[in-house]
Amino acid sequence: MANANLRARDLIEGRAALIVIDIQASTFIDDSAVRAIDNMPGYRDRMLEARKAIDAAREAGIPVIFIQEVHRPDLVDFGRELDGAEDVHCLEDNPRTDIAVEQMGFRSDDYLIRKRRYSAFFGTDLEILLKGLRVQTLILVGGLTDVCVHYTFVDAHQHDYFVRVIEDCVAGSDIDAHEASLRAMEYLQSGAVRSLQEVVAAMRDAAA
Amino acid sequence: MANANLRARDLIEGRAALIVIDIQASTFIDDSAVRAIDNMPGYRDRMLEARKAIDAAREAGIPVIFIQEVHRPDLVDFGRELDGAEDVHCLEDNPRTDIAVEQMGFRSDDYLIRKRRYSAFFGTDLEILLKGLRVQTLILVGGLTDVCVHYTFVDAHQHDYFVRVIEDCVAGSDIDAHEASLRAMEYLQSGAVRSLQEVVAAMRDAAA
Amino acid sequence: MANANLRARDLIEGRAALIVIDIQASTFIDDSAVRAIDNMPGYRDRMLEARKAIDAAREAGIPVIFIQEVHRPDLVDFGRELDGAEDVHCLEDNPRTDIAVEQMGFRSDDYLIRKRRYSAFFGTDLEILLKGLRVQTLILVGGLTDVCVHYTFVDAHQHDYFVRVIEDCVAGSDIDAHEASLRAMEYLQSGAVRSLQEVVAAMRDAAA
Amino acid sequence: MANANLRARDLIEGRAALIVIDIQASTFIDDSAVRAIDNMPGYRDRMLEARKAIDAAREAGIPVIFIQEVHRPDLVDFGRELDGAEDVHCLEDNPRTDIAVEQMGFRSDDYLIRKRRYSAFFGTDLEILLKGLRVQTLILVGGLTDVCVHYTFVDAHQHDYFVRVIEDCVAGSDIDAHEASLRAMEYLQSGAVRSLQEVVAAMRDAAA
Numbered sequence: 001m002a003n004a005n006l007r008a009r010d011l012i013e014g015r016a017a018l019i020v021i022d023i024q025a026s027t028f029i030d031d032s033a034v035r036a037i038d039n040m041p042g043y044r045d046r047m048l049e050a051r052k053a054i055d056a057a058r059e060a061g062i063p064v065i066f067i068q069e070v071h072r073p074d075l076v077d078f079g080r081e082l083d084g085a086e087d088v089h090c091l092e093d094n095p096r097t098d099i100a101v102e103q104m105g106f107r108s109d110d111y112l113i114r115k116r117r118y119s120a121f122f123g124t125d126l127e128i129l130l131k132g133l134r135v136q137t138l139i140l141v142g143g144l145t146d147v148c149v150h151y152t153f154v155d156a157h158q159h160d161y162f163v164r165v166i167e168d169c170v171a172g173s174d175i176d177a178h179e180a181s182l183r184a185m186e187y188l189q190s191g192a193v194r195s196l197q198e199v200v201a202a203m204r205d206a207a208a
Numbered sequence: 209m210a211n212a213n214l215r216a217r218d219l220i221e222g223r224a225a226l227i228v229i230d231i232q233a234s235t236f237i238d239d240s241a242v243r244a245i246d247n248m249p250g251y252r253d254r255m256l257e258a259r260k261a262i263d264a265a266r267e268a269g270i271p272v273i274f275i276q277e278v279h280r281p282d283l284v285d286f287g288r289e290l291d292g293a294e295d296v297h298c299l300e301d302n303p304r305t306d307i308a309v310e311q312m313g314f315r316s317d318d319y320l321i322r323k324r325r326y327s328a329f330f331g332t333d334l335e336i337l338l339k340g341l342r343v344q345t346l347i348l349v350g351g352l353t354d355v356c357v358h359y360t361f362v363d364a365h366q367h368d369y370f371v372r373v374i375e376d377c378v379a380g381s382d383i384d385a386h387e388a389s390l391r392a393m394e395y396l397q398s399g400a401v402r403s404l405q406e407v408v409a410a411m412r413d414a415a416a
Numbered sequence: 417m418a419n420a421n422l423r424a425r426d427l428i429e430g431r432a433a434l435i436v437i438d439i440q441a442s443t444f445i446d447d448s449a450v451r452a453i454d455n456m457p458g459y460r461d462r463m464l465e466a467r468k469a470i471d472a473a474r475e476a477g478i479p480v481i482f483i484q485e486v487h488r489p490d491l492v493d494f495g496r497e498l499d500g501a502e503d504v505h506c507l508e509d510n511p512r513t514d515i516a517v518e519q520m521g522f523r524s525d526d527y528l529i530r531k532r533r534y535s536a537f538f539g540t541d542l543e544i545l546l547k548g549l550r551v552q553t554l555i556l557v558g559g560l561t562d563v564c565v566h567y568t569f570v571d572a573h574q575h576d577y578f579v580r581v582i583e584d585c586v587a588g589s590d591i592d593a594h595e596a597s598l599r600a601m602e603y604l605q606s607g608a609v610r611s612l613q614e615v616v617a618a619m620r621d622a623a624a
Numbered sequence: 625m626a627n628a629n630l631r632a633r634d635l636i637e638g639r640a641a642l643i644v645i646d647i648q649a650s651t652f653i654d655d656s657a658v659r660a661i662d663n664m665p666g667y668r669d670r671m672l673e674a675r676k677a678i679d680a681a682r683e684a685g686i687p688v689i690f691i692q693e694v695h696r697p698d699l700v701d702f703g704r705e706l707d708g709a710e711d712v713h714c715l716e717d718n719p720r721t722d723i724a725v726e727q728m729g730f731r732s733d734d735y736l737i738r739k740r741r742y743s744a745f746f747g748t749d750l751e752i753l754l755k756g757l758r759v760q761t762l763i764l765v766g767g768l769t770d771v772c773v774h775y776t777f778v779d780a781h782q783h784d785y786f787v788r789v790i791e792d793c794v795a796g797s798d799i800d801a802h803e804a805s806l807r808a809m810e811y812l813q814s815g816a817v818r819s820l821q822e823v824v825a826a827m828r829d830a831a832a
Contacts, residue, residue, distance in 0.1 A: 119362075496784055
């Protein structure tokens with residue numbers, strides 16, 4: 001079907017922010033076959049690719065916002081999150097829950113938002129920060145494509161942001177779910193799914 | 209992967225409500241090949257099946273909440289909804305936007321919630337109503353599986369509700385997207401996707 | 417105390433909208449001494465003054481948004497609203513709950529937002545509409561100064577809007593509460609409390 | 625006016641939580657005459673009284689939730705908070721912004737919620753935590769009575785919680801504003817304003 005009212009949009013409309021979703025230490029220190037949350041093949045490499053987007057954003061003066069999933073050690077805030085495929089994860093007092101500081105080049109003065117649910121907007125101050133930054137376009141990297149990335153995309157979309165996701169820098173619970181979620185994001189905003197190369201080029205243009 | 213902390217749950221935990229999502233007149237009066245929003249084959253028949261869930265809920269004393277997508281005729285509230293696959297839809301002053309009163313057996317004293325976005329929780333009083341009804345389990349029917357049903361499920365999940373979706377009574381923009389979203393809901397809550405027959409039986413048990 | 421970081425602000429910063437809060441038929445058809453909600457002396461006259469702000473806004477091309485408190489006839493959505501000074505009020509099926517169409521010059525194509533709580537932002541699509549209108553300044557009239565006006569002001573403030581309240585066009589449950597709430601709004605934003613004359617002049621300037 | 629539908633309520637309905645609002649180090653280390661935020665006479669002593677409520681809650685097994693106002697050092701998240709009476713306050717990197725650990729007996733495993741706005745519900749995970757704790761009654765202490773306490777009360781009320789405020793353990797920007805806000809809370813829920821003695825007794829009864 002053609003949307004006759006579709007307008008051409010730039011990759012970056014207005015000011016942009018890079019949203020780094022749940023790239024935490026566990027990805028790089030845990031090689032066990034049995035995980036609290038399933039990861040598709042190549043997960044770790046795709047998270048490492050996100051570093052390139054972070055560095056490009058910094059060079060272009062685009063703010064980088066790190067999102068970190070955390071849960072209280074007494075499990076009080078899991079809600080329904082243990083009623084499905086995921087086991088206990090991201091406890092606040094576990095070093096595996098830390099942002100992947102070294103791999104992502106995280107700096108102590110970076111914006112950091114802790115969340116208890118999948119969407120980075122749910123029960124957080126992300127919307128306050130984005131309004132303060134006067135941002136209109138969100139560029140997403142991280143994981144899982146089919147959970148926290150997808151549902152953050154949806155909320156950003158519903159809050160009227162232009163949203164892009166860098167295909168090379170996201171990974172899902174499995175390949176089918178990853179691909180289905182990318183299609184779902186493209187359904188919401190045409191041109192949402194972009195390559196790292198395209199995004200880095202657009203960041204450079206924005207800086208120029 | 210096995211979630212070692214997974215607890216067995218009943219189809220209906222606590223009190224239930226049936227949420228009828230966007231079953232509007234256009235589904236039954238529009239047979240044009242080109243639509244504002246794509247529908248998968250069998251869409252209309254699946255929406256008609258939802259009537260059986262509505263009737264069973266009424267018999268069991270389970271509240272029925274109709275959700276209606278509406279947009280203001282001056283298009284001011286579309287946000288980013290025209291940036292993707294969907295064209296202008298659900299204008300308030302168009303009779304095609306009405307609830308499918310006859311087919312769904314809608315009554316003037318039924319609960320009705322109008323929404324401007326995909327999730328029935330976003331910018332609406334749904335959470336106020338659910339708290340007032342002291343409901344813990346939401347049973348979803350309607351469309352699209354991969355848009356308003358999926359994203360209402362996600363928000364309900366994030367708000368700590370038990371959520372079920374009746375597979376026979378939802379339909380998507382295409383079959384692949386429909387199936388991928390059902391898998392995504394099952395990922396969030398094991399046993400979320402149920403047959404009409406199972407749900408009707410659970411409603412009868414709840415009433416007894 | 418002086419806020420050393422206080423910046424001078426215009427009465428209207430960016431684009432404005434006029435928010436008409438809960439000016440409903442009951443104000444003009446009910447002269448009983450015992451009311452569901454107390455009104456201070458002069459209440460009705462102050463609501464009639466709001467019409468001048470509405471007319472001035474229309475002349476200046478400033479959007480007018482009517483807020484209407486409504487509750488479901490089965491009382492399901494009152495939450496804690498009957499635990500205090502207010503009795504049952506604003507039932508949807510009572511003509512006294514209608515917007516005061518004639519006195520306020522309400523038109524069928526005006527923006528109308530129904531709410532179930534005191535703040536016009538709580539469980540409504542007001543923020544969606546304001547984003548669509550690209551509004552930065554909200555000008556408030558209506559009642560009660562110390563309940564729906566005050567708490568709508570607070571939420572608007574927390575959502576980063578510039579907020580003004582027209583002193584001549586709001587009224588409270590009693591005079592002390594009315595005046596205390598005006599002081600509280602002035603505490604939040606210096607210059608928030610303005611006369612009708614000042615606001616009408618600023619609207620004319622904005623149109624010019 | 626009498627609310628004919630007013631029901632008698634217990635001081636604690638269902639399970640309770642104690643909400644300690646913005647009792648931060650600055651209260652006890654700053655004796656300058658010029659402050660970023662005005663305090664009424666006796667402010668410090670009233671905050672010290674809050675410790676008694678905290679200790680009583682711990683003895684009764686009632687969860688204690690500390691709220692901490694924090695702002696990012698680059699001022700990006702102040703929104704409209706510098707447009708009124710308050711100057712720059714509560715910067716994250718300033719030790720005066722810390723919870724008053726010693727005076728309040730704060731423990732490292734206490735619940736802590738950081739907020740960027742006045743209401744403890746706005747842009748935070750408070751509602752997630754309260755749902756997890758299955759709490760129905762919130763008991764408020766801290767400051768300012770007329771800002772963060774008042775607006776947290778309002779949001780709690782709108783979210784359907786029973787809310788109580790301990791008169792001895794809150795303090796405002798000035799005495800008039802403090803008293804007006806207490807009256808406003810009592811307007812919302814009859815019996816909301818209670819003495820420390822009454823609340824401690826009710827906590828003991830709840831534990832028994």
